[in-house]
Amino acid sequence: MTGVHVIGTGLLGTSLGLALTRAGWTVTLADASPTAQRLAADMGAGTVSDPEAPAVVVVCTPPDVAGPMIVDALRRWPDATVTDVASVKSAVFEAVRRNVGRPDLDRYIGSHPMAGRERSGAIAARADLFTARPWVVCSDEDTPPERLAQVVAIAEAVGAVVTHLDPDFHDASVARVSHAPQVVASLMAAQLRQMPDEGVALAGQGLRDVTRIAASDPGLWTQILAGNAPEVATVLKGIRADLDAVIEALDLRDGALRTLAGAIAAGNEGHDRIPGKHGQAPAKYADITVYMDDEPGSLARLFADVGDLGINVEDVRMDHAPGIMLGSVDISVLPAQAHALVEGLTARGWWVPESELEAAAEDPAGGSTTATHDSPLVGTTTEEGQR
Amino acid sequence: MTGVHVIGTGLLGTSLGLALTRAGWTVTLADASPTAQRLAADMGAGTVSDPEAPAVVVVCTPPDVAGPMIVDALRRWPDATVTDVASVKSAVFEAVRRNVGRPDLDRYIGSHPMAGRERSGAIAARADLFTARPWVVCSDEDTPPERLAQVVAIAEAVGAVVTHLDPDFHDASVARVSHAPQVVASLMAAQLRQMPDEGVALAGQGLRDVTRIAASDPGLWTQILAGNAPEVATVLKGIRADLDAVIEALDLRDGALRTLAGAIAAGNEGHDRIPGKHGQAPAKYADITVYMDDEPGSLARLFADVGDLGINVEDVRMDHAPGIMLGSVDISVLPAQAHALVEGLTARGWWVPESELEAAAEDPAGGSTTATHDSPLVGTTTEEGQR
Structure with a gap:
């Protein structure tokens, strides 16, 4: 009884197969569409097969058929641990519970990797889709620890960060x-x-x-x-x-x-x-705006200069001017580094607004008078006139 | 009759004074707060003064007092052109019209620079606040062309892109x-x-x-x-x-x-x-994701390498992993350059997902199988599982 059987070779299933295969796991694949399962196999996600006794079955079908597919898997492979990747968990669990009694029900452990792309299907799959993304696992007091460990091992093998949550809470x-x-x-x-x-x-x-x-x-x-x-x-x-x-x-x-x-x-x-970078508490960063012509290499020269200054960029955001070929880049850095950044970039000929320079100059620590915001990803810019 | 008189030295008024002064214009300043007007003058936005006959008066007070201040300005300087920067235009115009008849009413030309910051007050002012931002000007058939030209000249002097709109349409x-x-x-x-x-x-x-x-x-x-x-x-x-x-x-x-x-x-x-970059029609760009450790200089090295490849970055977006010190950068480039970017970065040792490489390799033009989105600023990433 070995290997992971992936049912449904869309974006998530194929990505999972790619990631597990790369990590050295044995992966078998199945999909209602012969073309889709063949494509996934051709991409290296595993081998198309109807396994005898997979250790774990991962149902990666669309959410509206996840329930029946899980029930089917529990019946078909009576020793396998079965999980799924649907983005809703209570409804799927209820669909399973209505059709499967204990102890077989305890072999089902729902999960939800919080990963996706704007594209769908096997062709959009990526081995790193789950890297550093949250992967929610739903277990309860009846869940056998060794089966829970199997699901967690899959999530960790593909680089996800496991979070244990109750289905309703999820x-x-x-x-x-x-x-x-x-x-x-x-x-x-x-x-x-x-x-x-x-x-x-x-x-x-x-x-x-x-x-x-x-x-x-x-x-x-x-x-x-x-x-x-x-x-x-x-x-x-x-x-x-x-x-x-x-x-x-x-x-x-x-x-x-x-x-x-x-x-x-x-x-x-x-x-x-809303939490800040790396799941930590929201941090204050200083935002420095740099203007530049929209031509090849501008951004490269800017970040090369930032790198020369030895300053770590916490976040970066580009904005583009309407109607003209001029762009601006907002760079978020630790407040203590704002002064050095403004001075260093200005010395290297970058167009950094003068008031940013003055603000940083007034406060060499750069902490209080330079623009700060709550998180590297949620800086505020209004388009409205402000007094 | 010369110069621009700015009433209200908050973020917008002070920024306007800074920009016009830098462009060689004569700017006088006034604010209900002696401290605020002195601060603006100290920052170089103009001189605190009660001018005899300004050519143009720009009311930069908060929107709820813009109407009365415009009326006051029209009465006080009977030859001046008066404009404002309030983010609503019909209500302000009505407030003026109720108190001022023609032909004096024709000296008022409402405007709305679509610019702002997350911070407020003179201390947050920047000479480049209006650079490349839309500046809406509201005139009608009764507006004297020479007065309209005065307001347009101010907007253009500070680098804004003028748009003529009816107040109700605005x-x-x-x-x-x-x-x-x-x-x-x-x-x-x-x-x-x-x-x-x-x-x-x-x-x-x-x-x-x-x-x-x-x-x-x-x-x-x-x-x-x-x-x-x-x-x-x-x-x-x-x-x-x-x-x-x-x-x-x-x-x-x-x-x-x-x-x-x-x-x-x-x-x-x-x-x-929603229009794309530079106000043009939405353009398709290819998105390439690069993973990197979150340490000083990573971004600099990345963009230095992108620059070496001679590829222009249309947009950049950073994402941070929850709980671990790993980040990813999405780089948008013209589809025809996607293949060169993926190959070039991979050759330089960057961790670019293999499937991106395959997708680009299958289609050297990079046009159809690499992720594209409608605009550099509106790329879609879902956190939901997708089939």
């Missing part, structure tokens, strides 16, 4: 950090459909960020939302209640401004909850 | 591309407030992007939302109608899936409307 959490944000981004983007070009042309980085994930696949997301419907509905109803209050406040009756300010302030609080 | 547009997105981001972020840490820890880049602007200032945004209340309400009601439909569809009755898929698909369409 579903409630992803509804809030992933599923509801998808709906919100899509609904906001939908409002741009009928706009005249001259209006959409006023879009700035704020809109781009809010609506980036609105480009996601409707087919996949319909399955995800349907599979986690009650939890998603709970979050969306909370948003709707707040939205109702904001819309009502836009009548500008007495007390309205307090409601508007309260909504934005509540968003500040929620925003502050 | 307000309806910014409600959709700026004000409603702010509300949506804030309401989404507010849902994170009460989450356990283990749940928020599952947050990925999607959530970070959707909620980035939720860190914005409540005081400023209360003024902006109140100043454009009817237009913002129109957009938010549209979103609420769609949200109601999605929430209802989460009951999963007959036809529900079509509603869910339709909402995501409508978001796809709206997302596709």
